[in-house]
Amino acid sequence: MGQKIIGVVAVIIGIMAMSVAHGQQPDLDAQVSRFLNNARVSWNYLNVPYEDGKILHDLVLKGNFKHILEVGTSTGHSTIWLAWAAAKTGGRVTTIEIDKDRYEAALDNFKKAGVVQYIDARLGDAHDLVPALKGPFDFIFCDADKDWYIQYFRDLEGKISLNGCFTAHNVLGWSSDGKKFVEYVKRDSKFRTYIERGSGEGISVSCRITK
Numbered sequence: 001m002g003q004k005i006i007g008v009v010a011v012i013i014g015i016m017a018m019s020v021a022h023g024q025q026p027d028l029d030a031q032v033s034r035f036l037n038n039a040r041v042s043w044n045y046l047n048v049p050y051e052d053g054k055i056l057h058d059l060v061l062k063g064n065f066k067h068i069l070e071v072g073t074s075t076g077h078s079t080i081w082l083a084w085a086a087a088k089t090g091g092r093v094t095t096i097e098i099d100k101d102r103y104e105a106a107l108d109n110f111k112k113a114g115v116v117q118y119i120d121a122r123l124g125d126a127h128d129l130v131p132a133l134k135g136p137f138d139f140i141f142c143d144a145d146k147d148w149y150i151q152y153f154r155d156l157e158g159k160i161s162l163n164g165c166f167t168a169h170n171v172l173g174w175s176s177d178g179k180k181f182v183e184y185v186k187r188d189s190k191f192r193t194y195i196e197r198g199s200g201e202g203i204s205v206s207c208r209i210t211k
């Protein structure tokens with residue numbers, strides 16, 4: 001009997017050790033997914049759809065990205081997906097929002113989701129804050145003012161590391177500025193650009209292929 005219990009405990013410890021080795025944190029995973037599932041129908045401040053958040057999360061994991069920047073926090077839906085991925089890669093997310101009420105709501109959501117320690121949330125105008133960022137970044141998600149996407153890319157392109165990616169939301173559909181941005185970035189031979197079609201809104205992904 002005693003040996004049986006020791007065997008079961010050893011198996012549990014083994015499973016926990018394997019989870020940690022693969023970057024999974026069972027308590028955090030449970031807390032974040034519970035929060036995201038509960039909040040799924042209540043995001044309404046121009047937040048990304050659930051599916052798009054998952055695409056961002058999976059891209060970060062696939063590239064093992066650690067130095068993450070988001071422009072346009074709103075109340076924090078995409079940020080939470082990015083931070084959840086950062087928790088698994090050993091990374092951190094810097095995110096910028098100009099609207100004080102949304103910024104404060106986002107801080108509250110980060111605490112509730114359990115990801116606050118993976119996020120550096122900044123309140124301010126990204127037109128001023130972005131050019132002053134030091135970088136380098138290996139993953140950028142741009143989801144603020146669409147008519148400034150090209151300028152954000154110009155300000156950040158030199159700070160994106162090799163194989164790092166600049167992603168932008170709403171590049172299909174309603175925003176003509178989103179489409180103009182894709183035409184612009186596709187002409188940049190230092191980056192390879194494709195569109196994530198799993199997103200109804202369209203997420204462009206431009207990854208640096210040469211210095």
Ligand SMILES: C[S@@+](CC[C@H](N)C(=O)[O-])C[C@H]1O[C@@H](n2cnc3c(N)ncnc32)[C@H](O)[C@@H]1O
Pocket residue numbers: 045046047048071072073074075076077078079096097098099102124125126127143144145
């Ligand atoms: C589409 S929403 C972002 C949604 C967010 N990514 C999410 O999934 O929850 C765009 C946000 O960008 C913010 N924004 C617009 N222009 C900005 C600027 N110049 N600097 C910082 N934030 C800006 C808006 O206030 C708005 O909250």
